[in-house]
Amino acid sequence: MNSQTMHTLPGSSSQFPTTRWTLVVAAGHPHRKEARSALVSLCESYWYPLYAYLRRRGYPADRAQDLTQDFFMRILEGRYLDRADQEKGRFRSFILTSLKFFVADEEDRRRAHKRGGGAVAPLEFPSGEERYRREPAHDETPEHIFERRWALAVLDRVAEKLRDEFLQHGRPEHFERLKVFLLGQSDAPYAALAREMNTSEGALKVAIHRLRKRYRELFRQEIADTVADPAEVESELRFLAAVLSKK
DSSP: OOTTTOOOOOOOOSOOOOOOSHHHHHHTOTTSTTHHHHHHHHHHHHHHHHHHHHHHTTOOHHHHHHHHHHHHHHHHTTSSGGGOOGGGOOHHHHHHHHHHHHHHHHHHSOOSSOOOSOOSSOOOHHHHHHHHHTSOOSOOOHHHHHHHHHHHHHHHHHHHHHHHHHHHTTOHHHHHHHGGGGGTOSSOOHHHHHHHTTSOHHHHHHHHHHHHHHHHHHHHHHHHTTSSSGGGHHHHHHHHHHHHHOO
């Protein structure tokens, strides 16, 4: 799903899982076998908000790429996420604060040559720079651009999880046809689409209702994994909605 257009947040619900910082805990323990996959998941989903933050701070593309990659290498080494706990609050705030400390340290002891050590994950820096060139040209602060891109990354991650579920059930084409309804479009041609999908209009509306419901559930799960306390899910939802509503 296109993160540039999908700005509608799911509605609220009274039910949510009790998982807390699932990815953070796993990534913070390098000797646990799930740590690497958890870290790669973090990198792939949330590297661009950090990269955009660095670019908006004025770092050239090559330096921002190096800093982003090296920052995640430090995480793999347990230099930051091993200190994550439930008292740290939202992962969104924790990861940005950690990056700020990392950048300050790097500026203090910047080496004459680039450090080796390999890559954490194949981060798509060329496409990231292309995305950054399309960012608004107004005076948006680095923090604000990080927050907005973080919110969009959450939406993208949830959409990918939903797409994977359709794929597992052998119906990826259904998701591609129905995903537009996640945007809340009310004037969609239900009858025509029902004919294309060889179903009734009533069955199509039921499928759309279930799609939206499952999307809301997955969204809440994603948020619950990035806050220290389930009680913070609602406030994080409100925060993301406010970020995405800003022009």
